[in-house]
Amino acid sequence: MSDGMVERYIKTIEEHSRKVVTSLQMDWDEGLPLFLLAYRASTHDTMGLTPAILVFGRELRLPCDLLFGVSPDKELRPTDYAAEVVDDLHHLKLGSDRMNSRYDKTANSAGYHEGAFDTT
Numbered sequence: 001m002s003d004g005m006v007e008r009y010i011k012t013i014e015e016h017s018r019k020v021v022t023s024l025q026m027d028w029d030e031g032l033p034l035f036l037l038a039y040r041a042s043t044h045d046t047m048g049l050t051p052a053i054l055v056f057g058r059e060l061r062l063p064c065d066l067l068f069g070v071s072p073d074k075e076l077r078p079t080d081y082a083a084e085v086v087d088d089l090h091h092l093k094l095g096s097d098r099m100n101s102r103y104d105k106t107a108n109s110a111g112y113h114e115g116a117f118d119t120t
Contacts, residue, residue: 004103054088
């Protein structure tokens with residue numbers, strides 16, 4: 001069994017790729033960078049944060065931000081950034097635990113009983 005978050009990420013890539021790839025599927029590589037930019041700038045339900053904030057410590061500046069003049073994020077001292085990353089990882093762990101408990105509720109709880117399926 002694979003990690004559920006990785007499976008969900010791949011499913012999301014597949015769903016969005018279907019919307020922008022032509023029927024011959026020869027141009028999938030052209031739409032991938034734009035999808036990844038949008039994905040990295042999107043707030044995720046698990047933590048309420050974007051992947052960009054987790055990796056870079058600030059939001060991505062998108063072309064629309066440059067066009068409309070949105071001011072860049074303020075710079076953080078390395079110690080402040082490290083503290084925020086630790087806090088964000090704690091929230092990620094809490095979200096992961098919530099997803100795990102939801103999965104466990106729907107998983108087969110009957111378990112395995114030795115000899116239960118013995119056909120001899």
